[in-house]
Structures are given as structure tokens and as C-alpha cells.
Amino acid sequence: MTLDTVKHATETPESAQPWAELGLKEDEYARIREILGRRPTGAELAMYSVMWSEHCSYKSSKVHLKQFGEKAPENDALLVGIGENAGVVDVGQGYAVTFKVESHNHPSYIEPYQGAATGVGGIVRDILAMGARPVAVVDPLRFGAADHPDTKRVLPGVVAGIGGYGNCLGLPNIGGEVVFDACYQGNPLVNAGCIGVMKHEDIHLAKASGAGNKVILYGARTGGDGIGGVSVLASETFDDSKPTKRPAVQVGDPFQEKLLIECTLEIFQEKLVAGIQDLGGAGLSCATSELASAGSGGMRVELDSVPLRDATLSPEEILMSESQERMCAIVEPQHVERFMEICEKWDVIATVIGEVTDGERLEIFWHGEQIVDVPPRTVAHEGPVYQRPYARPDWQDALQADDAGKLPRPTGGEELKQQVLQLVGHPNQASKAWITDQYDRFVQGNTVLAQPEDAGMVRIDADTNLGVALATDGNGRYAKLDPYAGAQLALAEAYRNVAASGAKPLAVSDCLNFGSPEDPAVMWQFAEATRGLADACQTLGTPVTGGNVSLYNQTGETAIHPTPVVAVLGVIDDVTRRTPIGFAEEGQLIYLLGDTREEFGGSAWSQVVHEHLGGLPPQVDLERERLLAEILISASRDGMIDAAHDLSDGGLIQALVESCLRGGTGARLVVPDALDAFTFLFSESAGRAVVAVPRSEEVRFTDMCTVRGLPATRIGVVDGEEIDIQGEFSIPLSELRTAHEGTIPGLIA
Amino acid sequence: MTSRIGVITFPGTLDDRDTQRAVGLAGAEAVPLWHRDKDLKQVDAVVLPGGFSYGDYLRAGAISRFSPVMETVIEQAKAGLPVLGICNGFQVLTETHLLPGAMLRNNHLHFICRDQKLRVENASTAWTADYEAGQEISIPLKNIDGRYTADERTLDELEAEGRVVFRYLDGNPNGSLRDIAGITNAAGNVVGLMPHPEHAVEPLIGTGRTDGLGFFTSILKKLVGA
Amino acid sequence: MARVVVDVMLKPEILDPQGQAVQRALPRLGFEGIADVRQGKRFELEVEGPVDEAALARVHEMAGTFLANTVIEDFTVRVES
């Protein structure tokens, strides 16, 4: 097959091209021809098609995501906002923190181990590319029904992959989620987040400037990973659908990535790079076009110099390959030698593949012939933007009218007790230790809090005890009932979790997991969720600094529940003041903070006991969330509370069981006069937490709540070896432990 | 002059910086050593930290064992240099045959990370003198290839000579024979164990306990006293 | 009882980090002249009853659905004499 050079493309304008097979729409292909003033070469077509895909261009979501910027609250802490590899916030003492959550949903369904592993690898490189040392990871996960046979295939593979990769990198896993719901059958959600720490002056950006600067590709050799679709370009004729030998899945090498991290950090330390970008989706196409697009000049790349693992790759395939563990740096000529020395020290292959030019074009050559000549912005930043039609689904009203308040409630203590055991033993509420024990949470020696705490927390300065906390939350059931409120509740929960640990919430990242944007109902869910999240971030003063959108999570006509997963990052001046969830001291007083209403729509109780989803999710009151957070943070700083746990799915009883089991103590509780026992225990009203207050601090603590107007109700005392609800029931801790901890091993093992 | 304790970094080592911190907290000077250098920089003792050197590819510790620095470590360990191998470091020590036996995949086949209770069986090695024989400590355990194995004769020998240094308590986490968590060579200068003392040296961090600090104070006392 | 061996190797186009790590280590150990190393798995199955065509067909199926992950691995089945 002859090489499709720029010259050849100009001479053969009518040559048929497989744009449809590559996922381009007719008008998109026409636009490429218009931009170039000729037909694209095969290599150009490959680049445009992948960069203009939903995954890389955000073409369906862009118009909605704009709000995160437009409504961004004033926040002095924000150093780098949306648009870079990850956002960066100032956490004081000269430190900056970068964090982000990403999805690797589809690959993890096809090949759970490698899909999840490379998901971790990808997000870690994003963080590294900002100039930061990665210090912790989190993994919000969602699977199909817990007892579905395919869950037994997907879950252990995903967990082993996340552990296998993250453990080998030496990144403590400090949090995440595990949710089971039949709606994720066939579309598991594997989201992964990472936090990185640097000094302000070390922030790096992905841009290529300075004519004559070298473009260096370093890390793993390039193989045929993840380029299944593009192989059509390499086939003899375009309609020839001979089976491809190119794997659609990528295989990770965490050892290589660990070397890449250490090598890159050493390179940063010596200030050897002018710009840097990780290679993720769309590989070199993405890295070169984004670097050139964000910089001031053009770029010239000799594709022959790319070190290959498979010598038979075509130039199109090299451009598209998603081989893992690679980075691309822009280096001034006088630093190249030292750059190479550091790579050699770490056994990392590094190759100059091109240079920054003073032109305006991205030009790529293969065996001396030009195969790409494009304005880089048109590839990387000026892709198509869709105003997808959206419409509130016609079933939404009926769903909301199906009020969970009408479900039969337990009558009497014995039935309450049975439902409590049912709740805390349900896979969604059960202990996730079987999973999290496969993750290293101690490595790096800075972990202050990890699972099963409300938020993960790591120390970032051992001399001053400065630390950061991160929590991720999402509730697809709430979002299904009301996507606007659902997204806000996800934010509120993560925010509350961070505050419960004693840290001050600062900034947000998110991973928006939805069905097909071509379905107006899904698009409506997406529009509502982003609007809800943007509005709530504005109110709470926590800007969205970056995130990820995963669409097409659906099988046939059936989409997953809309699942916005929200990560909140917080800062704590002194990690020794952190608040754990466990009730450890007998005699301490248990206070319930916030208002409890009859709210059961989307609740864990309605799911576990009645397999019901209907009504409205809990009411959102962001001012209350903010007040609650302020109280939790002050109380932690001033030593007024010894434990705190936010209330979310499963309500008060779930939180109490977790706090008691964690601390190894029981609790005696009294149902407040204003509430019935069922509502008291199972309602999921937002804006609440339980705290354990030492008796000596009671007056100070309640005075503070009264002055600031936060309802605080004394509901009991830490005591004994059972949870006793006066006049209703009591359950020994050992029985609760068996129910809570036996479930997941029983399902999977 | 304070004692100098070398901490080796292999490609893929993870706990080197923690180990250096632990050495410092105990009052000694931590000296970073690089796998490609044969030179041990005149350190008084060496720690092989945990991690996934060479990705644990082939077998945990199998590739690191052949690095230049290990040539010197093997030679000097035989001459009495105190050496501590933690987790991956223990695996390297068995691969070099400085310590007998071998490490296999955990019997449940999963990575396991937990706070692990141990009994100190031998408090007279270079690295355990600050403990008492029979003392129970809790330090983090985290590995996937932690099942200690040796043939019966070797095991009997280890027992008879008091060379089982640590034993797992409250449940064997990986199927190690005779609940062995750590062993020593005949001279008592080379010790290897799977759990991680360097992760248990500061209150509040990790498990919040400081049961691991004794390793580093033990060696310091020995070196200063010597 | 007969022994059937199933060899499972990563497909040639799939990255094999273990094999690569082994290969890169060899020269340092003084072994030159090994151009490539791939590492895979070997399963030894002790099969009850006669290893006839039907039995082998079952092992094939087992290998393709369980022992190997055919998304990334190839396998071969053979009777060991």
C-alpha cells in the first residue's frame, strides 16, 4: 500500500476514505476537508477521528460543562482551573495539590483486570504531568447486582487490577465506593482518582513553546494497544474488513510507570522541562496536538524515531496507539543531555522525536515524507460541539409520584431489628474490607485516615502536619429520581465527609457517568446534573477544578442510572486533630446534628426491604451543609468531639453501626420525642452527622451549636457491647459484625 | 558520630523513603544506597526495604538479587554486617540464600493489607534487642507473596536454633509454614520479615501505633554499644 | 490417569512486561544472545478416564473459557506422554 502523504492526498482528492468506520459523521468529515482545503491523509484522518470522538472532544457535554467555569465561585485557592490535565489548588505553606477522577468503564467490562489497572495508570500520569508527586488514589466502583454471575467475573478482576497497579506504584488507596445495582449490569463503572502534591513553583503545564525546543517521547515502547479501529486504515482497501491483529485492550506495566514517576520527578526537580503531557487516550495524536495547540509555535515530528514494540505498525497506528506508561516532554536543547542521563539512570527509554517550530502547523513525517500538516488547534481544541436535544423523560413524573413514604413500614421492635440487620448486611451497606484489604493503604507512611473512614486523609508535610483529605460520593438512585438534586446530594455528601474528618472542603473534581447522549432523556439527565452540580459548587464556594465525562454507559435502550460521582478535596492544618468515625470511649455522649424528616425516596431502606425506587430524593439545603461543616471543623480543631460520622445511605442506624464496629464499642440510644423510631433510624435526610462528645466538652459543644443555629440532639451514650434502642430492640455487636462483614466475602469468595 | 544505616533503592522499591524516615526517628543517619553502586558508603548496617522491585516480575526479589549492590551486601553480610530485609527485602534475602527458604503466593491468592499481630520469638538479634522475647507487637502487613516455605529439615533447624524471629498471631494471614513471619541467619546479623516495622513508627500515622520503632532503636544501640 | 498440558501465552501483540523484565536482566547475569523472552502459564491437568477426542474437546473448551483469557491470551492443549 502506498504511503498516503500530504502530496498524495492533494493529488487524489476523490480517493474514498473510511471516515464512517472511524466514527466520524458526514458533516465532520466535510469540515476536516474544509479546514485542510483538501482531503485528509490517512494519518490526519486518524488523528481527527480520535480527537473528535466523544471521549476526547467532549462534543456532547461541552456546552453543559461550561457552567463549571461560568458559575465558578471566587476562590483564591484555585491555581489552575479546568482545561489542564488536572486542576491545582493552593493548600498553604507553599504547597499546591492537584487531583482528579477519571473513568475507565468500558475497558474494565471487557478485560476487568487490565481495564481497571490501566485506569489507575492513566489518572496517575495526569497528576504527574502537572508537576506533582502522586500521593494517594481512590476508586469509586459500581457493579451489577451482587449475586449476578457476571459480577463474580468483573468485581474480583477490577479489584485485583486496581490493587495490582496501585500497590506496585506505591500509592496508598485511601477511599472510594462500592455500589451494586442491576442498572450497572454490562456497564460497570470503574472510576479512579489520584491526588498529587507539589510546591507552587513546580506546577507544569501541557504546552509546547520556544522554537528549537526538543520534543521527547519517553517511557514504554509503542505497541499496537487500543488501536483496533484504526487498523482499517492499514488494510489494503478500505472496504476490506479483514480481521485485525491489533488488540483493543491495553495492558499495563506498573513497574514501568513507577520508574516513569521517579524519573519524571527527578527531571522536574532539575527544572529540565518547558512543557509536559502524559500519553493517554489517543496517544501521540493527542499529546502532540494538545502540546502544539496550547503553545505558541508549531511542531515537527519524525514518526520514524518513535521506539516500537511491534515493527509492523503503520504510521497511522503509531499515532493512535494507546500504549501505556509514556510521557511527552518539551525540553530546551541545552537540557536534553541531562534529561537523557536521568532517563538512563531509571532505565527509561527516551527519544527525541521532533521539535517546536516557529510555524503554526503540526507537521509529521514518515520516512522523510510528510503525512500530517494541520493547524493543531483544529485537532485538539476546536472539535465539533453539539447542542444535543434533551427532554425530561415522560416517565419522570410517574417515578417521582411513586412515593416511598407509602411503603409498609416495620411495626414494632422485632421487625425494626430484622430490617436493621438486613440493611447493614446488604451488599451496598456491608463492609467493603474484603476489597479494601487488597489495597495498600500504608505505603508512603503518611496515611492518617483510610477506609472505612468518612474521608481519606494524608499528611503532606511531616514537620508542620499539614494534610489533605478526599472523599468521593455519588448516588445514582437519587440522581435517577431527580438528576439536579442527585448531583447536589453527591456533592453535599462528599463535602460533609471531608468536614466530618476535620478538613475544610476546598475544591471539587467529578466523573459524570451517563448513558447515551443521543437519547434526549439521558441528555436531560446530564444537563440537569451538571446544572445542579455547578449551582451547588457556586453556593458552597468549592470550584470544579476538572473531571471526566463517561457517556454511552448503556446496553441497548437501557441506560445506567445517571451517576455523577463527586470528589471533594479538603485541607487540614494539623492532621493530629483529625476526627475518626469510630466510637472508642465509653461514656461519651452521642449527638445527632441536623434535622430528620420523613425522607425515604431512593433510600437504602426502600431498596433493601422493598426493592423500590420512587418518589423524591432527600431535600437539599446547602446552607445547612455549610453550617454543619463549619461546626464539625471547629469542633475537631478545638477538641470538642472525638468521633464524627456523616449520615447518608442507610441513615442514622447505618452510621451508628459503622461507628460502633470501628471503635469496638456499643451504644445506648433513645428515640427523640419528636420522631418515631423508624424515621429516626432509617430516614436519609441530608445535612446530618453523628458525633461523640466527651462529657467534659458537652456544654461548650452544645453552646456552639445553639449560638450558630445548628440543631443538636443528644440521642445516647457510647456504652456496652450492643446497640440498644431503648424500648425497641438491642443487637449485640458480634451479631452486627457478622451481618456487616460476612456479606461480601460470602458473595465473591 | 552517629551510626549510618544504608537504605537500598532498587527500581520499584516503594518504602525506601519511609525506612529512611524511621531510621532518622530512631536517631541514626539514613544513607541512601543505589542498586547500581557496589559501594556501600561505609554504612554500619543495611536495610532492604519493601516494594515491588522489578515489578516482582519472575518472582519477588529474583531480579534485584543480581544487582551490583547485592554483591557487596552478600559479601559483607557473611562477614557480619547487620542486614534487615522487610517484605520485598526479605524476598531478596531468600533469593540470595542469605536466609533459607522461599516465599510463595499467599494461600488465598490475594494481596492482603492489614494490621498484623506478631510475637517476637527471638529478642537477641541485631534488629530485635529492644524487644523482649514473647512480646506481642502489631505492625502493618501488606503483600501478595508472603507465604514462607522451607523443607521440614530446614524448618526444624530454624526452630531448634531459635532462628524463627517472629510468628504471626491471631490467624495466619498467608499460609506461612509454622506461622513464620520472620527469621534470622545463624549469626543473628541478617533478619528478614514480611510485615513492615517502618510503617509503625509514628503515632496517628498508619495504624497509629509505634511498635515498629524498636527495630531501628535496636540496631542503633547495638552499633553505638559496639 | 493421563496428563494434559495447557500452555497459555499472551498474544504476540500484547505487552509482556514480565518477559521483558526477564530479558533485560539476562545480560547482567552474563547470559547473552537471547533475543526475546515471553512468559506464560503452564497448567498440568490430571484427567480421569480415557483422553479421547471428546475429553480433549472438553479441555479445549475449558482452556478457552476459563484457563486462558482469550481477549489477551492464546493457548495450546496437548497430551503429555
Added chain:
Amino acid sequence: MARVVVDVMLKPEILDPQGQAVQRALPRLGFEGIADVRQGKRFELEVEGPVDEAALARVHEMAGTFLANTVIEDFTVRVES
């Protein structure tokens, strides 16, 4: 270039939980009649130059010192045709 295969298996007296896990799973997947499963490693080496006795001796040495840990594993070396 010739291919030399090194098979490494745990010694028979060493517990092989991976093999056991496979064996235990088989009946659940509908495969009966497998009395035992052992799982080991297979290395495919591409050897440059002639695979004569000297070359094979070198591979033997490599297998005994590096590819296998003879405390726990046995190995075999063969040239693949």
C-alpha cells in the same frame, strides 16, 4: 533463531493454591473428571545462533539460577520444533 522453552513447576510437595483454586472451580463451570491441576510458568526464549549443546547448557544454567528458584521449583528445558 530457535525457540527454547523452559517449563517451571512448583515441586510436587509444595502447596499450589493457584492450581487448587482452578481445580475447585472446574466442577462449578461444568467440567468434571479433572483429578488434579498444577499451575506453573512457561518461558519461551528466542535464542540467537545455533542451539547446540553449549547453548542448551547455558539455558540450563540460566534456568537453574534465575528462571526457577530450585528451593521450591523444578524445571525442564527443551527446544521447540
